[in-house]
Amino acid sequence: MKIAILEPFLGGSHEQWAKGLQQHSAHEIKLFGLPGRHWKWRMHGGAVSLARQLRRANYQPDLLLATDMLDLGTFLGLNRDLCGHLPVALYFHENQLAYPWSPKDADPGLKRDNHYSFINFTSALAADRLFFNSAYNQESFLDGLGPFLKAFPDHRESDLISKLRAKAEVLPLGLDLRRLDVAAARQQVAGPPVVLWNLHWEFDKNPGFFFETLIELAQEGLDFQLVVLGEGFARQPPIFKRAREVLASRILHWGYVESQAEYAAWLWRSDLLPVTSQQDFFGGSIVEAMYCGVHPLLPQRLAYPEHVPKAFAKAIFYSEANAFKAHLRILIQSKPSALPVREWVATYDWQAIAPLYDSSFVKFVQAKTGD
Missing domain, CATH: 3.40.50.2000 (Glycogen Phosphorylase B;)
Incomplete structure (x- = not known):
């Protein structure tokens, strides 16, 4: 199986995870990424750059594996002719709902922090499967969505949370x-x-x-x-x-x-x-x-x-x-x-957990495509 990893923040633990999976998986994995800096800009603009990368590569994967810093809905919209038929999974290293903000950052006071959480929400809706690196990450995101959506004036669509929960599972972080x-x-x-x-x-x-x-x-x-x-x-x-x-x-x-x-x-x-x-x-x-x-x-x-x-x-x-x-x-x-x-x-360790990743991906793709 061919897998395209989409990582807007290719640095630190995100990069170690992506390259570790690429090295230890039995599947063919191609990595599309951007340097690990300017995280806010990556959540806004990374989808445009990675959409262009995938198009230029002329790569035809069987699975798209994005991470939580990607605006997945925007990415898929820009590449709907290439990706419309593909199974899409979203891997959460973190989630913005539960991430504490620096006291020196002005965004929370101006309510601009909500936008990054909303990108996580819409990306989760756009994905076919959600993987979380821990049960804490999964529950803090899914449990936090209800109070988060209540802050908006109307059309909160909070009934969709149950649909997200149904397609979520824990896939622990692989480490070398x-x-x-x-x-x-x-x-x-x-x-x-x-x-x-x-x-x-x-x-x-x-x-x-x-x-x-x-x-x-x-x-x-x-x-x-x-x-x-x-x-x-x-x-x-x-x-x-x-x-x-x-x-x-x-x-x-x-x-x-x-x-x-x-x-x-x-x-x-x-x-x-x-x-x-x-x-x-x-x-x-x-x-x-x-x-x-x-x-x-x-x-x-x-x-x-x-x-x-x-x-x-x-x-x-x-x-x-x-x-x-x-x-x-x-x-x-x-x-x-x-x-x-x-x-x-x-x-x-990757040698122990890579087979779990591989089997999870195969089961997901088979369930999605019917093959």
Whole structure:
């Protein structure tokens, strides 16, 4: 089967997913994409550019697989002579209904944020099948549509939500976890526990709460070291600068690493992954750390409960923000051994999950075409 992936935001985790699927699928996959920047413009204009790309390529797929940043209705309208007969699936990496906005962005105050959520809604209507990377992503979108549509004056068409639910299913994110095996396996290292940050340096990961808690615990006299992975940028939250100064004596590494091998080595070297995120539709970085034996401390919400066996829920989750500091204090003082969850999250590795993608696509296309 021939599949055309349509990705207006070909960068970061979106690009890793698209290229990982292309590499590991048994099907022939051709990727049509645009650079991963200017996300608002991609949701508006990406459909026009990708419609032209597909037309110029003279490629005849059996399945169109778009992602949530595409205005799918516009794309299909521009290519109705080429795509009118094709099965169309939409893969949601995130959804704009549940995505928190930066406090520095003026769009929510002007109600312009509603437009991006409405693009998600109309794209879902235009697709024949909806795939979500997590159950949390699926439910936050479908459950959020009712209140969202009620905000409009009339002709809300909220009865269509049930039709969207009927064609939705969860297809977890595929990850190249085996690339992390290049580093030596975890060994017990003497000394204080190593606390890890391997998330984006952005407000929705709540770095202020994370670093302020570490600073308070350091002031209490708790002994720990710190590894902060990722790349800084000009408009990063100011807490990163403050934390680097205040916690300087505890820092083993700060910032970008040059290779995947170095990234993997720091994961294997770390002991604790405290997470304070306000948003995570899947949590690929958390899964990578868990695969390498890092003990996570996670909020019991978002997509995280989907990654943890119930037997370890008590050891991993905190339910209230005010409980985070107390839980982290105990973990730093006790330096617990790695939890045996590696095999659980290893099911997200492409070698394990690509066959699930392939069979889902085949079943969908056969049901749609009758072949």
